[in-house]
Amino acid sequence: MGRISVDIYPNDIGVRLADVTTFGKYLGGSPSNVAVAAARHGRRCAVITRTGEDPFGEYLHRELRKFGVDDRFVTGVPGLQTPATFCAILPPDDFPLYFYGRFPTAPDLQIAADELDRAAIREAGIFWSTVTGLSQEPSRSAHVAAHEARPRNELLPGQFTILDLDYRPMFWASEEEAREQVAAILPHVTVAIGNDKECSVAVGEGTPDEQADRLLDAGVEIAVVKLGPDGVMAKTRTERVVSAPVPVETLNGLGAGDAFGGAFCHGLLAGWPLSAILDYANASGALVASRVSCADAMPTPAEVNALLAERGRSLPGTVEAVR
Template sequence: MPHELLTIGRISVDIYPNDIGVDLEDVSSFGKYLGGSPSNVAVAAARHGRASAVITGTGADPFGHYLHRELGKFGVSDEYLVTDPRWPTPVTFCAIKPPDEFPLYFYRQPTAPDLQLEKQHIPTDAVRAARIFWFTVTGLCQEPSRDSHLFALDARPRDGLAEDQHTIIDLDYRPMFWPSAADAREQINRVLGRATVAIGNVEECTVAVGPGTPDELADRLLAAGVQIAVVKLGADGVLAKTATERVVSAPVPVQTLNGLGAGDSFGGAFCHGLLSGWPLGRALDFANAAGAIVASRLSCADAMPTSAEVNSLLAERGRLHGAGAS
């Protein structure tokens, strides 16, 4: 059976402080969690009952063993996880200073196993068959990962997709991984037209297609060839456009504890909506609520909500669509 969602790219161990509201140097204890945006998206979708897998790499070390175990715990297949003995499994530290200060410190220099994926690590049959294939801009920042992503996209030509299949580019721009925004834009332009859906916040969309209003950003993404352009507006909600539709989903306010991971929860939930065949507005509202729930919790992967939790929040806010069936 094909995977409902197959992601590719970053994985790491997130080292998050148990002490909230203090600088990292003042933290006295930490917890560890599975992290890395594409891996978190796979976990998020699995929490909604979707058959998910991730193409990625870890080191041959205890943290790598831990990530294998965590993927299994969350119901995400690790059959395409490569163990690379040359490089250690990366870790990511953050400070948690609500409501809006969550600095990240990536320990991935000079490279990480997930950026050393090569063509032979790409399961082309699985990439071609997956109902949704999800990749991120970060995976394009370094060779051989960049070439491997292009190889995967070659295995999934847009004109060969079924009507219910999607290729999603997460415009996950992290400036610390790139020489400049211009370099990132060059690589994005190589692949944007090969995706059917693009998702990013205003800054990420600006890196991809230049500055403009949210509507202008969405229009440029559509002009580049995607069928659905999703522009996340932070406290103002989410805008999505197709060739015939414009939808704005209002935010779902919560008490923010840790804003990291909310976007990944949004992504996995949005995939669930697409896989369910929902109207765009319903998929956006569901994804918005899923992201809000994670923003109200400490961790990322461990915080991903179930469909029942998302529907409960939507019902509480009077925004549950239909019977709320997942």
């Protein structure tokens, strides 16, 4: 549930945006990319979002269906344009983003609580949302209502409510405002995922272990803290796992986190050990980082397993057999 847009990415690599001459057009928006990634791993997915009533909105519906993502909960907003996101691709680590059509608001921030299918939200194996969805009304109230539709004490074994701590400062008045909204939603969350900066906004600065512990204290059952070049750490009340990064030549790092998220969902639903989930999700993110686009670049299970095997990190046979 949350952001969707059209990604306008350059075909010219290593060139400043002002000097790019040709672009490609792709489905974008972090939660939508996560749904595409999970669908690529064979999961049944739907997105709750809104677009403009324009050709770009039509394009996004078509792309969602192409990737096997249910678009029945994607509606148009009269008078607003579908957002577009431009980036420059300056490997190995400079990928600036420029958001258009999101200010002062965007269609996906017009999701309203009264249009939610609460039964579908309640019954989903995983409900995924991001902090960006809490940045503005009516989206904020809709996200709260969606989380309240998934009572913690009524979740079945194998059901998870995941919050991507995806903090983008341009969408907020201040870090304090974001922290307040995250604090209000965390009691409904079973899994929280974020990098150092995102965790700092959510629960304050500290070491990755301190941040994970604060997330656990807030009620989360699995705290995932991305460690950048050192990989990723996940912590529960009884387990701490660190997965080393899977080295690749980075071409565009923007979709790696979304690929990680979709693969993480796949592993959770498959019931894999936490260590296997992290290795698989890391490899998924690495593959997308080595490609230009985001949604179109999401890997298949065969590609992920092949990369892990190439790096000498094949998953256990019992895990590999799960599709």
